[in-house]
Amino acid sequence: MKGYKTFITISILLLISLISVYNPPSHRYISTLKESAFTTSTLHMSDAGPLLDQIKLFASxxxxxxxxxxxxxxxxxxxxxxxxxxxxxxxxxxxxxxxxxxxxxxxxxxxxxxxxxEDLPPSPIYKGNPNKPMVTFLINVAWGNEFLPQMLETLREHKIHTTFFLDGSWVKKNQDLAKVIYEEGHEIGNHAYTHPDMKSLTNNRIQEEIHKTNEIIQSTLEVTPKWFAPPSGSYRMDVVEIASTMDMHTILWSVDTVDWRKPDPDEMANRVVNKIHPGALVLMHPTSSTAKGLEQMIQGIRAKGYSIGTVSQMMSEKRLxxxxxxxxxxx
Incomplete structure (x- = not known):
């Protein structure tokens, strides 16, 4: 019985094949379908050709x-x-x-x-890539609490997030203010613990200053900095290499407000804006001059076509x- 059913199935398949070969209408119908599909495909390719060529030329x-x-x-x-x-x-x-x-x-x-x-050997960083139209403010904080609220308000009004480098002993004494800075969306960097001359320290003291500051920032803000700014820009290669072993890059600057000398805010802002360049890292502190001149600096920098961001954004390879x-x- 099983063999009989198999025979019937094979016979039906053979009959269908013969009809498709010897029946002219069926043959013509199948051919027409094939031609139609080929023609449609050809038309699509024909339409795409010139457009693709234009895009490829533009790309080159x-x-x-x-x-x-x-x-x-x-x-x-x-x-x-x-x-x-x-x-x-x-x-x-x-x-x-x-x-x-x-x-x-x-x-x-x-x-x-x-x-x-990350592929480079340990080395300090003074500026970002010169092809990137961005500027970063490096705000080093070890004193000047009275000027921080005005600076934070100005940054907030202009929707700017930048990087604050915090002294460890300052964080310990001003945990609430440190939290305000972080909660405003600013990036937090390490500025050593006692604002020492890092260049003159022993290697053990260098490590202690950086590590202790990371510990207090971590315990206060639950964030571990990846950027280290040596106080007063004083360093030797041991400082850079020790920071590197702690997964931190050493950051310096290419434009200095010199705000600790209490310059006239307008003169300071004009001087900074005149020195601005793509990839500029601008050093500043919470001082009266910077608090009063910050908005003028922001407006002047943006008028030159630069955006303002954090150190991490500046060091990122991502294009604007x-x-x-x-x-x-x-x-």
């Missing part, structure tokens, strides 16, 4: 190579900066509906450099791109 003319991190003989460690290239597939998907090239619909993707800041230039690597 607008590719920006990434910049490797490097050790500069003067400025020491300089972070890398992502390149920018056209995402051809994503750009085509944006434009294929209208089947016409539109530069405003181009999508970019960031390309990472081969050498990053326009709102429409968003690709998978930027999300």
């Amino acid at each position: 003319q607008h590719d920006i190579k990434p910049v490797n991190a490097r050790i500069d003989p003067v400025w020491k460690a300089i972070p890398g900066y992502n390149g920018l290239s056209v995402d051809i597939d994503a750009s085509f998907d944006r434009m294929k509906k209208k089947k016409e090239f539109n530069e405003s619909m181009i999508v970019y993707k960031q390309t990472k450099p081969k050498v990053s800041l 791109v326009k709102a429409n230039q968003i690709g998978e690597t930027d999300k």
